[in-house]
Amino acid sequence: MSTHDTIRATTAGLLAAAVAFTSPSLAGGQQKLLNVSYDPTREFYAEFNKAFAEQWKQKTGDAVTVQQSHGGSGKQARSVIDGLEADVVTLALAYDIDAIAAKSGLLPAEWQQRLPNNSSPYTSTIVFLVRKGNPKGTRDWDDLIKPGVEVITPNPKTSGGARWNYLAAWAYVLKRELGDLSKVGNPAFEQETAAAQRRAQEFVAALFQRVPVLDSGARGSTTTFAQRGIGDVFLSWENEAFLAINELGKDKFEIVVPSISILAEPPVALVDKFADKHGTRAAATAYLEFLYSPVGQRLAAKHYFRPSRPEFADAADVKRFVKVELVTIGQVFGGWKEAQRTHFDDGGVFDQIYKPK
Amino acid sequence: MTEPAWVRWLLIGVSVAFLGLFLIVPLVAVFSEALRGGVGAYFTSLIDPAALSAIRLTLLVTAIAVPANLAFGLAAAWLIARFDFVGRSVLLTLIDLPFAVSPVISGLIYVLLFGLQGWLGPWLSAHNVQIIFAVPGIVLATVFVTFPYVARELIPLMQEQGSEDEQAALSLGASGWQIFRRVTLPNVKWALLYGVILCNARAMGEFGAVSVVSGHIRGETNTMPLHVEILYNEYNFVAAFAVASLLALLALATLGAKSLVERFSGAGQRGGGAA
Numbered sequence: 001m002s003t004h005d006t007i008r009a010t011t012a013g014l015l016a017a018a019v020a021f022t023s024p025s026l027a028g029g030q031q032k033l034l035n036v037s038y039d040p041t042r043e044f045y046a047e048f049n050k051a052f053a054e055q056w057k058q059k060t061g062d063a064v065t066v067q068q069s070h071g072g073s074g075k076q077a078r079s080v081i082d083g084l085e086a087d088v089v090t091l092a093l094a095y096d097i098d099a100i101a102a103k104s105g106l107l108p109a110e111w112q113q114r115l116p117n118n119s120s121p122y123t124s125t126i127v128f129l130v131r132k133g134n135p136k137g138t139r140d141w142d143d144l145i146k147p148g149v150e151v152i153t154p155n156p157k158t159s160g161g162a163r164w165n166y167l168a169a170w171a172y173v174l175k176r177e178l179g180d181l182s183k184v185g186n187p188a189f190e191q192e193t194a195a196a197q198r199r200a201q202e203f204v205a206a207l208f209q210r211v212p213v214l215d216s217g218a219r220g221s222t223t224t225f226a227q228r229g230i231g232d233v234f235l236s237w238e239n240e241a242f243l244a245i246n247e248l249g250k251d252k253f254e255i256v257v258p259s260i261s262i263l264a265e266p267p268v269a270l271v272d273k274f275a276d277k278h279g280t281r282a283a284a285t286a287y288l289e290f291l292y293s294p295v296g297q298r299l300a301a302k303h304y305f306r307p308s309r310p311e312f313a314d315a316a317d318v319k320r321f322v323k324v325e326l327v328t329i330g331q332v333f334g335g336w337k338e339a340q341r342t343h344f345d346d347g348g349v350f351d352q353i354y355k356p357k
Numbered sequence: 358m359t360e361p362a363w364v365r366w367l368l369i370g371v372s373v374a375f376l377g378l379f380l381i382v383p384l385v386a387v388f389s390e391a392l393r394g395g396v397g398a399y400f401t402s403l404i405d406p407a408a409l410s411a412i413r414l415t416l417l418v419t420a421i422a423v424p425a426n427l428a429f430g431l432a433a434a435w436l437i438a439r440f441d442f443v444g445r446s447v448l449l450t451l452i453d454l455p456f457a458v459s460p461v462i463s464g465l466i467y468v469l470l471f472g473l474q475g476w477l478g479p480w481l482s483a484h485n486v487q488i489i490f491a492v493p494g495i496v497l498a499t500v501f502v503t504f505p506y507v508a509r510e511l512i513p514l515m516q517e518q519g520s521e522d523e524q525a526a527l528s529l530g531a532s533g534w535q536i537f538r539r540v541t542l543p544n545v546k547w548a549l550l551y552g553v554i555l556c557n558a559r560a561m562g563e564f565g566a567v568s569v570v571s572g573h574i575r576g577e578t579n580t581m582p583l584h585v586e587i588l589y590n591e592y593n594f595v596a597a598f599a600v601a602s603l604l605a606l607l608a609l610a611t612l613g614a615k616s617l618v619e620r621f622s623g624a625g626q627r628g629g630g631a632a
Contacts, residue, residue, distance in 0.1 A: 034574060042591055069573045070587070083473035083482065084490040084572040104473060219590045247592040 031064045031283050034274075036086035038073040038160055038266070039219040040240045044303035045090070051299060052290050056283065064283050072217030073160030074099075080106065080271065087275045087284040090268040092160025092218075094118070095336035097269050106273045120265035121291035122305035125326055126161075126168045128256040129225065129234040129241040136232045140258045141172040144207055144233055151210045152231035154221040156343075156350050160266070161218040163344060165235040168262035169207055170343075171327045173200035175260050184332055205353035226253065237264070239304035242320070263326035266305075387605055390598035402588075402596030403603065407576045411584035411600065414492070418580060419560040422499040426556050430507025431549070435541065437508075438515030439523075449512075455504050463501050464569025467494055490572030495580065498566040503556045510552035511545050518544055547619075554615050561607055 037045060049066035056064045069076065069084065073092035080086050081104045091097055094112055101109045112119045130138050136149050144151050154162040175181055177196035183189035213230060215221040218240055225234040226244045233256075236244070241255050268288050275281045290296050294312040301313030310318050333339035343349045359365075392399055402408060436442075437449060455463060471488040472478045481488060488494045522544065526536045542549075564582040571578045579587060581604050588597035 039590075067577060068575045071573055079490065079572055081472075081474060082468050082489065083471075083478055083487075084574075085487070223590065243592075 031062060031280055032278075033064060033066045033087045033280055033284055033287060034069065034085060035066055035088050035090055035287075036069045036076050036080055036084060037090040038076060038092040039070055039217045040161070040237050040243070041090060041266075041303075042068070042070050042219075043243065044239075044300060044305065047303070048291070048296060048299050051295050052287055055290060055295070056286065059286075062283075066287065070219075072154070072158045074158045075216065080104070085274045085278070086271050087278060087280050088268060088270055088288055090266070092264075092266050093163060093336060094265070094267050095163075095340045096160060097267055098336065100271070106271050107269055108272065111269045112267060114270070115268065115288060116292060117308045118265055119267040119269055120308065121268060121288075121296060122266070122300040122307055124238050124264045124266065124305055125261045125324065126164050126235055126264065127238050127241050127261065128258060129236045129244060129253050130232065130256055132252055132254055134254060134256065138233050138256055141169055141203075141260075142176075144169075145203065145210065149210060149233060150212055150231040151207060152213065152221050152225040152234040153208075153211055154218050155214040155216055158216040159218055159221075161237050161240075161264075162214075162221075162235075163339075164237075164262055164264045166204060166343065166350065167329065167333060167339060168235075168258075168260075169204050170200045171262055171332045172258065172260050173203045174332060175327070181327060181332055185334070201349060201353065204349075208350075208354050238306070238321070242304040257322040257324050260325045260327065263328045265328075384605060387598055387602050390594060391602040393598075394595040398595050399599050402593070402599040405596065407579070408584060408596065408600055410576045411579045411581045412603065414495070414579065415561055415581040417492070418496050418499050419557060421496050422503055422560040423553060423557050425500050426503055426507050427549075427553055429504065430509075430511060430552060430556075433508045434511035434515055434545075437512055439520055452505050452508050455502050456509075460502050460563065460565030461569055464498050464566040466501075467497055467570050489570045490574070491578060494570040495567050495578065498570045499560050499563050502563055502566050503559045506556035506559065507549065507552035510548045510555070514545055514548045550615065550619075554611055557611055558608055562604065 035045060035049070045066075045068055049068070052066065053064050056062065069079075069086070071079075073096045076084075077089070077091060077096035077099050080089060080100050089097055089100065097107075097111060098109075101107050101111060115121070117123075128138055128144075130136070136146070137143065138149070143149065153165045156162040156166045171181070174184060174193075174196050177199050178184070178189070178192065184193055186193075213221075213224050215224055218237055221234065222236065222240050222244050225231050225236075226248050234241070234244075238255075241253075245253050245255070268291060270281070270284050270288060272281075275284045291300070292308070294309075297307040297309050297312035298314060298317075301307045301310070301317040304320070306321055307313045307318070329336060329339060333342075341348065403412075433448065433452060437445060437452075467489055469475045470477055471481060471494065473482055477488075488497070522540050523536050526540045531539065562582055563580075564586075567580055568583060571580070571583055573579060573583060573587070575587070581600055585597050585601045585604070588594075588600060
């Protein structure tokens with residue numbers, strides 16, 4: 001390579017860099033939204049974004065493109081805190097959006113009151129995905145700690161879905177020990193509840209002893225279980241379980257619904273400061289509201305999220321969701337802030353019970 | 358003196374088996390997985406807008422990182438090999454830093470520096486400059502992890518060659534620029550080329566550091582390696598392997614270009630010597 005070429009190549013590179021620096025602001029005439037989301041929503045938002053763009057075009061005449069970023073919920077929240085300029089966030093649990101509000105002030109602390117159903121347009125739950133024929137005979141949570149059973153779940157420190165897994169298992173033991181979850185938090189049953197909490201901790205500790213691989217996000221765990229063939233039971237988001245069966249073969253896996261599980265409410269929120277910076281507040285707000293519309297609800301159910309307004313969804317889609325007793329995080333754990341502090345913060349219960357092999 | 362035939366054949370057999378197992382089989386697997394859905398599906402997944410954007414971004418980042426490191430590497434190697442100065446060993450250590458730290462840490466350094474909660478983040482945000490979770494951050498992270506390749510190739514060679522040639526040129530009245538063009542550069546040409554090729558390969562394939570600063574915005578801040586991961590996670594195996602095969606092709610093309618340049622400049626050198 002001659003020196004002239006080198007100089008030319010360097011100049012070209014620097015020019016390209018200059019263009020790259022300035023081009024995002026030249027996009028004008030067309031609005032762009034960035035939706036920072038968690039792992040299992042990829043397929044749903046791919047379809048929903050198209051529907052929203054069409055509806056927005058009809059209503060306002062403006063073109064809008066929605067860009068997506070997916071990853072573990074906690075990691076995604078961290079990126080927004082560090083400056084990933086999301087107009088909206090659609091994450092796995094309220095705590096991650098609380099963290100954005102608390103650590104960066106990009107949206108108000110009371111964000112969750114701004115949209116219906118605690119800002120969760122759709123809900124989900126945790127089910128078991130097992131190999132076809134259910135060779136280990138897994139029926140309920142107790143079967144997970146039987147000898148010789150390997151369990152797959154992502155890491156509760158980084159994955160929203162894994163935190164729901166953990167809390168669902170915990171809630172199951174409380175229900176088994178107490179018979180009635182309304183005893184939790186009732187001073188009259190304080191001793192009984194404390195004993196049940198100890199049993200729950202033992203159970204969850206035993207459960208995590210059986211996890212050979214802790215991936216950082218739900219989709220990574222799906223791959224570990226379904227593609228790499230590791231483990232007997234995969235604690236999975238309901239929609240991930242359906243998706244794995246559809247994408248990777250009905251003859252390979254089946255879903256087992258336990259006797260009790262948790263009502264997972266993946267919330268959505270406008271990131272005020274970034275939306276205002278981009279001048280996209282109107283479109284971003286309409287985008288989130290569209291999630292609650294008949295179209296949004298129908299698409300959510302189609303992609304295996306439980307719609308908050310089932311009457312808008314196709315009856316056939318709704319029929320796929322098995323009826324199961326679902327406990328809420330407020331009911332058993334005193335809300336996300338409390339649950340996060342007790343269980344998942346550094347030095348919390350999870351750190352105490354989980355010892356990597 | 359030669360080894361007995363069976364020893365030679367055994368050694369050759371082991372090497373070929375090893376190469377086959379660790380290089381050829383994965384390469385073949387990538388292409389066969391990519392073509393599993395037929396040639397049509399292969400090209401459809403390559404002209405998908407998100408894939409095209411990933412390819413563009415990777416080429417852009419490489420086009421910036423490689424020339425930048427060519428200049429930095431050459432300057433640093435020249436400084437270290439030709440001069441003795443205070444802080445020389447510190448500079449040498451700093452050049453090795455990107456080799457020593459995990460790429461993930463390299464990425465995190467930029468998040469700490471340019472992130473909204475970082476040192477420069479608030480100022481940058483107020484002035485509407487986006488570094489991380491945008492192209493500049495990806496370029497910075499790539500330049501950082503590929504920084505040592507050129508310098509590290511050049512330093513031992515230039516130290517070994519010493520500065521006699523340059524001093525001779527100087528005593529014959531050559532200017533600094535002439536010395537650089539006529540003496541220094543031709544002497545280190547092959548090492549430089551080798552460094553550039555390594556640098557190029559790493560720049561195109563870097564995953565860890567880029568993953569931390571990318572923000573994973575589909576169609577905007579995903580490089581090819583990141584896009585491969587995303588496609589794989591979306592159960593889109595044909596597309597994932599198609600993009601992966603393109604990365605492999607780029608690597609093969611780099612190697613091809615290397616041997617081609619070697620041949621041509623080798624011939625040029627001989628011709629020049631005769632004239």
